[in-house]
Amino acid sequence: MTRGEARQKPVTGFSTIEVLVAIALMGALAIAGGAFFSSTFGAWMKGRELADQQQNARLVLEWMVRRIRLAGVNVPTGPGFTTTSDSIAFSADLNLDGTGERYRYCLDAPAGVVREQVDGQVSGTCTAGAPMTSRGIRTLRVVRLGIAGFDGFGNPTPSAIARARITLALDSNRNGLDDTGGACSSVGTDVCLQMDAVVRNR
Numbered sequence: 001m002t003r004g005e006a007r008q009k010p011v012t013g014f015s016t017i018e019v020l021v022a023i024a025l026m027g028a029l030a031i032a033g034g035a036f037f038s039s040t041f042g043a044w045m046k047g048r049e050l051a052d053q054q055q056n057a058r059l060v061l062e063w064m065v066r067r068i069r070l071a072g073v074n075v076p077t078g079p080g081f082t083t084t085s086d087s088i089a090f091s092a093d094l095n096l097d098g099t100g101e102r103y104r105y106c107l108d109a110p111a112g113v114v115r116e117q118v119d120g121q122v123s124g125t126c127t128a129g130a131p132m133t134s135r136g137i138r139t140l141r142v143v144r145l146g147i148a149g150f151d152g153f154g155n156p157t158p159s160a161i162a163r164a165r166i167t168l169a170l171d172s173n174r175n176g177l178d179d180t181g182g183a184c185s186s187v188g189t190d191v192c193l194q195m196d197a198v199v200r201n202r
Contacts (some may be wrong), residue, residue: 050191052170055145056140057193060114060132064105065197067094068164072201075100079199081161083148088147088164091120092201104129105145112141112171143178143190144169164197 061099072079074093077100083090087106093099104117106126146167151157169178170191184192 047064053140053172053191054193055171057170057191060140060142061121061166061168061193061195064114064166065195067092067104067105068166068197069092069200071103071161071199075099075201078202079161081159081164083147083149083164084159087126087147088149090167105147106190107142107145109143112143114142114145114168141171141174142168143171144192162199164199165194166197167192167194 044113068088068090071081071090071092075091075098077091080089080091087104089102089104091100092104094101094103099152101119104122106115106117106124106129107113108115108131111131111179113131115126115129115131117123117126121128144167146165146169148165149157149158149159149161150163150165152162153164169184171177172190178190184194
């Protein structure tokens with residue numbers, strides 16, 4: 001080799017072991033990233049589902065409360081309340097046709113829905129009537145509808161009702177059971193909401 005000639009360096013590439021190590025590292029990073037984003041997305045979906053259930057439960061409760069507040073309107077004999085632990089019935093002229101109708105809200109436990117019965121549908125069973133269902137990303141499944149009536153002094157009563165307390169529990173964890181412990185204040189895994197309806201026409 002003469003002095004003017006440049007010394008040539010041998011051309012080298014990655015060895016098989018280096019390539020395998022790089023692939024393994026990239027695979028580990030991809031798996032870790034996928035697990036992170038999967039758990040984040042899962043938590044986001046659960047939060048969205050919970051918010052959707054609460055909103056739908058509020059809509060059902062607000063619909064019932066608005067109707068119960070108008071119990072007895074345009075009915076000379078008064079509201080005529082009849083309540084059980086999971087149903088409430090009353091008379092009112094809500095369509096303003098001059099004739100009072102009989103309304104009933106009850107829990108259809110096998111279907112997991114609250115039903116609104118009107119006139120001829122009102123009976124001891126809760127299989128007839130329009131279901132009050134959700135419009136969200138998950139079907140609203142009700143596991144408990146609680147009805148409690150109180151007179152003007154706060155004493156429990158099934159008929160001379162001045163205020164009705166409505167409790168709605170949803171099967172949030174989808175085990176088919178009421179996990180609220182019988183009260184919305186109890187610690188449980190199901191969504192539970194309460195609203196009071198003050199009767200205007202007594």
